[in-house]
Amino acid sequence: MTILSLSNLTKRYGRDTALDAVDLELKAGERVALLGHNGAGKSTLMKLVLGLVDRSAGDISVAGHAPGSPVARALTAYLPENVAFHPALTGREQIRHYLRLRGGNPKDADALLDKVGLADAARRRIGTYSKGMRQRVGLAQALIGSPRLMVLDEPTSGLDPVSRREFYALLDELAARGTAILLSSHALSEVEARTDRIVILSKGRKVSEGTLGDLRTQAALPLTVHVRAKAGRESMVASAFPEATAAAGMLTLTCPQTAKLEMMTRLSGAADAIADFDVVPPGLDDIYAHISRRAA
Numbered sequence: 001m002t003i004l005s006l007s008n009l010t011k012r013y014g015r016d017t018a019l020d021a022v023d024l025e026l027k028a029g030e031r032v033a034l035l036g037h038n039g040a041g042k043s044t045l046m047k048l049v050l051g052l053v054d055r056s057a058g059d060i061s062v063a064g065h066a067p068g069s070p071v072a073r074a075l076t077a078y079l080p081e082n083v084a085f086h087p088a089l090t091g092r093e094q095i096r097h098y099l100r101l102r103g104g105n106p107k108d109a110d111a112l113l114d115k116v117g118l119a120d121a122a123r124r125r126i127g128t129y130s131k132g133m134r135q136r137v138g139l140a141q142a143l144i145g146s147p148r149l150m151v152l153d154e155p156t157s158g159l160d161p162v163s164r165r166e167f168y169a170l171l172d173e174l175a176a177r178g179t180a181i182l183l184s185s186h187a188l189s190e191v192e193a194r195t196d197r198i199v200i201l202s203k204g205r206k207v208s209e210g211t212l213g214d215l216r217t218q219a220a221l222p223l224t225v226h227v228r229a230k231a232g233r234e235s236m237v238a239s240a241f242p243e244a245t246a247a248a249g250m251l252t253l254t255c256p257q258t259a260k261l262e263m264m265t266r267l268s269g270a271a272d273a274i275a276d277f278d279v280v281p282p283g284l285d286d287i288y289a290h291i292s293r294r295a296a
């Protein structure tokens with residue numbers, strides 16, 4: 001089921017085009033990452049989805065409803081990059097407050113805090129929480145009313161690696177229950193591992209979209225191959241791979257995606273002299289840099 005649909009979506013501020021004819025669909029349970037340099041249009045896209053600004057052209061719907069309409073608002077949750085809570089309130093008091101504002105039952109606060117792993121800290125003041133714990137309060141708040149679409153702006157910025165992993169595990173659980181997740185991030189390595197699809201914006205235009213595999217194919221960047229020779233067989237390996245550069249006791253060479261099999265044949269041909277080798281595909285940071293540069 002389609003939860004979010006953007007078609008030819010355009011937003012202009014005066015003569016500047018912040019978002020230029022963007023198409024995008026999110027189905028239930030999909031996790032989609034929005035990448036782009038500063039000013040690429042990520043926040044504008046999110047604001048349009050939340051109904052905070054009006055579109056200049058194109059269409060947008062949240063489960064068939066206009067963004068900002070009462071139904072779309074009830075179906076959508078938003079977690080901004082920097083969530084601010086009252087430091088003197090406990091986690092439980094803060095979530096009870098939000099539940100009252102959203103017409104929910106304040107008694108549900110403990111269940112929500114438990115869901116985000118804050119059951120033990122529910123009675124502590126938010127002023128004593130770490131940044132990761134405050135982000136979880138934000139997530140608990142966003143979970144009120146079981147949203148079908150969750151929009152997260154840089155949700156893990158400032159979190160340590162363990163908190164980031166735990167945060168993504170919570171998102172995985174939400175997605176597994178059918179919530180569509182749209183998040184923006186600059187932390188490419190985590191997006192690489194924890195989202196189903198990646199959308200790259202540049203100057204308001206969608207310049208790439210797909211799984212990491214799709215993007216890898218589009219970018220057509222070469223693989224990197226590291227080869228370590230057996231002791232005493234260095235010159236034999238060096239002559240088998242004359243194009244390689246040597247550093248730190250290893251030979252390093254690149255191989256086009258389309259020439260993987262030839263590379264395997266060459267490696268097996270020199271197998272007697274090789275102690276170890278690694279074939280490293282380009283990571284999302286390389287692919288992102290390549291696609292953004294090409295778009296610019």
Ligand SMILES: Nc1ncnc2c1ncn2[C@@H]1O[C@H](COP(=O)(O)OP(=O)(O)OP(=O)(O)O)[C@@H](O)[C@H]1O
Pocket residue numbers: 013016017018036037038039040041042043044045
């Ligand atoms: N309210 C506004 N009035 C005029 N121009 C705006 C407004 N909001 C955004 N813009 C412009 O629209 C373009 C896209 O901005 P946007 O904030 O969507 O980018 P972004 O990808 O979210 O960037 P960042 O990563 O820095 O948050 C920029 O050129 C920005 O200056």
